[in-house]
Amino acid sequence: MTSTYDDIEEGDLPEHRRSPPPVDFSKVDPSKPEDLLKMSKKGRTLMVFATVSGNPSEKETEEITGLWQGSLFNANYDVQRFVVGSNRVIFMLRDGSLAWEVKDFLVAQQRCADVTVEGQVFPGSMAKKDKAKETQQNEVNIKKKGRKTDGKTEVVNGNHASNLKQEL
Template identity: 85%
Template sequence: WSECYDDIEEGDLPEHKRSPPPVDFSKVDASKPEELLKMSKKGRTLMVFATVSGNPTEKETEEITGLWQGSLFNANYDIQRFVVGSNRVIFMLRDGSLAWEVKDFLVAQERCVDVTVEGQVFPGKAAKKDNAKNKQQNEVNAKKKSKKKAESKNPDLEGNSASHLKQEL
């Protein structure tokens, strides 16, 4: 098979066979590792994962993320979308260097819980709302537990003692 690739031009090779574009480290700001990632992903396909808030059906997820994809398409981003669960979607970018701009757009959306790019999870706008709800729920649960502890000061020790008789097996 490798002999077949000898006659094919660089641009026509499958992505995994192409040589990566050269990275000019003189243009990279060492204090911003995201810039290095952008440059290293230029021209490479990259997947961006997003989670939709609430408990949407797959059809709702399809509709919501379709709006996101349309907005990104109108902003000239070459992006494909694949719904992979009732609240999970993959956006595929042909140019991975644009992934962080897409991430910035997605995390600003009302129904976006989180976005994952290159293994890094970025909380979305909906995550902040969910965190506030979870915090309130945790406070309510803590109050209920402390109330139960106050009610049951006398522990029930029945059935907690070891048997005095030794049984042979």
């Protein structure tokens, strides 16, 4: 008995049945592992996950990420978008080698908190600002409360609080 896929041409096979494109290792720079990933994902479908910063509604996420998708489309990137939560979206690319270029675009967007490609999380421009603002706010709170730290313990008005960092 023959397989149902034996009589079908390579280009017409489902993606998971096609043989992967050959990777020319002579063109791969060993100092840039991202290049190897790009080459291995060429011609393969890849999902890129993005998180919208703040606390957007699903409609707001739909509008913001729709603008991102439109910009990517205008730059000739074939992406489909699926909203999967109130602040989460999936961009599906038919050519996975373009995922890192799409990631670079997304992390530069004002409302992008983070982007995940192949399990690796990249903070967005908004996440960097939020982190800096959070650090600055913590410093202000410490100054307001008169706390002093020596790295291991926190001193509040002359009294020692519990250790911040435990020695193992």
